[in-house]
Amino acid sequence: MINIVLSLIILLSGSISGQTTGRSIMEKVDQIKTPRDSQSEIKMTLISTRGGKKRTRSRVLTSIEKLYEDGRFHSKSLLLFSQPKEVKGTAFLNWDRIGSEVDDQWLYLPALKKVRRIRATDKSRSFQGSDFSYEDLSGRELDSDNYELIGEDSFNGTQCYKINAIPLEKDTQYSSRIIWIDKKHFLMKKIEFFDKKNNLFKILDIPDHVKNGDYWTAIKMTMFNVKKSHSTELEILKVDYDQDLKDNIFSESYLKRQ
């Protein structure tokens, strides 16, 4: 559910041969090698503007994720909140089980000293009050959409392919997404999300990437909700890949220890 780092910030480069189509471009994006595990410190800033005055509130959290190839799980992930101090120690564990429609989730609240099993949230809901929905953060399978190359455009001085992605399944909050892909490195630079009535709903900007070892990392991204005139900025403060994270990190015991 919350493959924040893996699905959104990891992108590698590739090249295209033969006829360029929307599908062939997205296949290149899909062929990107992903790390086995990652640990990142993320600053999430909620930004609202009222009466011309900008108001912000930031949270800092650590995201730890691991991909599995054991036939039982797709991935396991852990979110540990450290700012604001009121929520320090709050921890959220997610197991994405193969063959299960809903994830297993647990929440640890230090004030209760108790790990609570919680209901997996509807994917269209906001992630922790931000402008990202759980669906936005979960990433999509290549075969979940039909792709059409609709042109080329420049984004922040980078030449991009513009691709219209139309979902094949009905269980999504969007009717389509227009995706800007960097022509050189095949990095996602911008996505426009359209609601079921084909109105522009949200805009995701990913202006900067840095290469971190084998992987490109999107160090900052901003999701702007057009309807609410509200935005959320995710900034990666620190990230480590392929640390061979142990399985017992993704356990109730570890949740309580933080």
Add this chain to the structure above:
Amino acid sequence: MRKIILALFISFPVAQFNYSGEINPHVMTRTSNKTQINLPYRIVSLNLGMTMGKVDFKMATALEHRNSPSESAFDIREAYFAYYPNWGEVKVGKQIHAWGAADGNNPTDNINAYDYYYLFDGGTGKKVGNFSFSSKLYYESFQLEGILTPKHEINRFPYGEKDYPLSIPEKPTIEYPVENDLEIGFRVQTTIGESDLGFSFINGNDRSPSVLSANVTVQDGIPPVINKLNLGYRSTTMWGLDLVTFFGDFTIRMESAFFLTKTPLLKLKVFTVPLDLYEYQEEINYFQSVLQVEYSTPSDITLSFQLINNQLRNQSSEWYHTYGNELVKFTKMDFQPGMGTPFAMLSDKALLISSKGVLMDDHLEINGNIMMNLDDKGQMIGMKIGYSPLINWKIEAGITIFSGDENNPENKFTRMEDFSNSTLGLVYNF
């Protein structure tokens, strides 16, 4: 010796320290006449932690303060070592345990005693840490937890607090200390499909005292006169069951506990037993349950409904004259549970509805709750608003109104009416 020291350094190469806490000065004002309710509260809470490899040391402390007269007391609420091997966890020291599936009211959560000054605290703030040894094993979808408590801990009651409506006038003398302090508890939890099922057991002593004997003057032709009630603690065994499951968008949390409590055998010195001593022997079983249904709206407002039940199932009791060893027909004593959710002190059957929402990008937090006594007249309505103008700072204002039965002054909610209050405070988290 040098090898041991070296091994310690290798095992614990770096110790990591951490701390957190809050400063929370506030005032509580009676709604009826705007006078201050003068009870102690935790003005500062400080949690310290140290991690060394697989070993943690954790400490939770508080500075308890009373506004008038201004007085403070430092309290170490928890201080324990925790070791985390690959198979689970081991903890030793003064600690607070949390059992049960429901939120706030847990019939099965009886390892620790309760602090009745903080009865309306939703978390572990209302519990008293005890010295214990605990271990938890994680195996596949099972969790097995065992706890040993070598020293009997009792509830903290507000004695002689004129501002606390259910206060006891003075601290009673305990005539019969507990003979066997050792208490044990264990809990097994497993996951079946989408549900978590837990079974728990505790064998220990009551957290609040009961009448175990009385000095009574008996004369022919007139009713017996009780000169003195002698208090001690009953032995109690609990069997608990808890369940968390999901039904569509609803989360169901159920928890129930069956208690068997008995008067212990009093160890009296044969030649010093007063002639007017009558022992009270009783065996009682009672049942407590909580059914909680919770739902989160699309705008992340959490609604929770709790149906709380406390039921006396069977009470057999008898008075007998210790010296003469003969049964007598004295009046049966009122039963008060010595274990279980403290809520049973207020009502035997109640519905608690609570809601919580965070708005304006974490700047505003609103909590509301209604408690309806289904057993008798009485209700409580509460609301609390927290506004955070700056990160880690919050201004909190709340109001709690109790209403009982004007025709029944003994109704608990009637007695709580004068406790209806408004609060105003500042919170700084660090």
